[in-house]
Amino acid sequence: MKKVLVLIGAAVLVMALATPSMAQFKSWGHIEFQTIYAVNRDNNFNVPTDTDLASRHIAERFRFYLQYGDPKTVRAVLGFEGDGTDWGTSTARSGGRNDMAIAGTDQVALEIKQAYLEFVIPQTPLSATIGMQWFTYGDIFFQGRDLPGVKLTAAFAPHQVELFWWREEDESRTTYNVNDVYGLEYDFKQKLFDFNAYFAYQNDLTPTTYDDHPWYAGIAAGFRPGNFDFDGRFSYVGGKQENKVAGGSDVDYKSWAAKLAARYKIGPGMFVGVEGVYSTGNDADDTGSIKMFKLANSSEMNSSFGNWRSVFYYRGSGVLGYYHEKQLNWMGTWYGNVNFEYSPTAWARMVLNYLYIGDTSKGTDGLAGINSPTGSRTDQDKDFVGHEINLITSLSIYKGFVYNIGLGYFIPGDVYDSPSKSADNGYAVHSKLIYSF
Numbered sequence: 001m002k003k004v005l006v007l008i009g010a011a012v013l014v015m016a017l018a019t020p021s022m023a024q025f026k027s028w029g030h031i032e033f034q035t036i037y038a039v040n041r042d043n044n045f046n047v048p049t050d051t052d053l054a055s056r057h058i059a060e061r062f063r064f065y066l067q068y069g070d071p072k073t074v075r076a077v078l079g080f081e082g083d084g085t086d087w088g089t090s091t092a093r094s095g096g097r098n099d100m101a102i103a104g105t106d107q108v109a110l111e112i113k114q115a116y117l118e119f120v121i122p123q124t125p126l127s128a129t130i131g132m133q134w135f136t137y138g139d140i141f142f143q144g145r146d147l148p149g150v151k152l153t154a155a156f157a158p159h160q161v162e163l164f165w166w167r168e169e170d171e172s173r174t175t176y177n178v179n180d181v182y183g184l185e186y187d188f189k190q191k192l193f194d195f196n197a198y199f200a201y202q203n204d205l206t207p208t209t210y211d212d213h214p215w216y217a218g219i220a221a222g223f224r225p226g227n228f229d230f231d232g233r234f235s236y237v238g239g240k241q242e243n244k245v246a247g248g249s250d251v252d253y254k255s256w257a258a259k260l261a262a263r264y265k266i267g268p269g270m271f272v273g274v275e276g277v278y279s280t281g282n283d284a285d286d287t288g289s290i291k292m293f294k295l296a297n298s299s300e301m302n303s304s305f306g307n308w309r310s311v312f313y314y315r316g317s318g319v320l321g322y323y324h325e326k327q328l329n330w331m332g333t334w335y336g337n338v339n340f341e342y343s344p345t346a347w348a349r350m351v352l353n354y355l356y357i358g359d360t361s362k363g364t365d366g367l368a369g370i371n372s373p374t375g376s377r378t379d380q381d382k383d384f385v386g387h388e389i390n391l392i393t394s395l396s397i398y399k400g401f402v403y404n405i406g407l408g409y410f411i412p413g414d415v416y417d418s419p420s421k422s423a424d425n426g427y428a429v430h431s432k433l434i435y436s437f
Helices: 002-024
Strands: 025-039 054-070 074-084 111-120 126-137 143-156 159-170 178-189 193-204 210-223 228-243 251-253 255-267 270-279 333-345 348-359 384-398 401-412 426-436
Touching: 002 054, 126 159, 159 193, 210 251
Parallel strands: none
Antiparallel strands: 025 054, 025 426, 054 074, 074 111, 111 126, 126 143, 143 159, 159 178, 178 193, 193 210, 210 228, 228 251, 228 255, 255 270, 270 333, 333 348, 348 384, 384 401, 401 426
């Protein structure tokens, strides 16, 4: 009996000692599977015969995060990711990165996504986050990317002010040849109204022929009276590329983008909405200005631009995955969207979209860049990109376990016509199965 009591006592002691440590540890993440099938994605513009070119593949991705510590004082977070952009690739194409789904599967494919320390400065409303972390500002119009850098956040609800700095490149330890971004964001959030503003300046000294100094500024607001939900956003990019070669000249950034959206709740689970997004495009005749709207360098907001909006034309990686879109770099286009949403049950959501897409670039016929979309014609300046009609359905099977499927049909406009034939219609069927844990 004494042995039993000793063993029970030892187990209780071990549990008591382990409990504080276990309470400080947390993990979360997700795993997803995508199927991509798009017919006539190039609108038969780039193939010599009238063949319906199909793009199809299966992709897989996972992410998981480990946290140790207390967010109210100090914590460390490590994030990891693995990608298999194509099931069944025969050889690794990028040193194992994005190729975990190769046959055999034993690949050097685990990526370190994040590694940062976050702590509250004692006796202040300030917190600091240092390391490889997610920077997101300006929603679809500026930055969303993992980068090494620092945030200093002052939170006094409903206000929040954040100073940020990230480093994109440092070519040498002995010379100040860096690419840095410095910025400030203000956030105000309440149930009925919210407001956001940001400003950022880039100091890129790495190009050999110029110093790159764009600046980014934006404001956004939301208003939710009764059954209505209004949302607006405006962003501007100024600054210049400062020439550092004898005889050269500076190039000015002059671009902007705007979004207006309204949503009305008709009844339980039923909404109707309208949305318009406009971004400036280049003027091919004006070589002294960059008028194509510019996101932050390598911003991943391209990838989420089409979330719940598009199946065929724009990418919506949060809903249907990636590498299926007709147009990733959406800058230089505009669209009008009318949508209807219906949730017949708590576990089903359906969104029906219609998009009219236009082009905002211009220039003399024959110049490169007179039309914005990838694969568009260059012999004539055209304005009509196309129509897209799609239905996106989301099914919540269990808690955290969701299946999304999107059906889209695209009718191309005259920016895709060749001198000898009109572009052909395309369609797509994409899906994503995701489990968040």
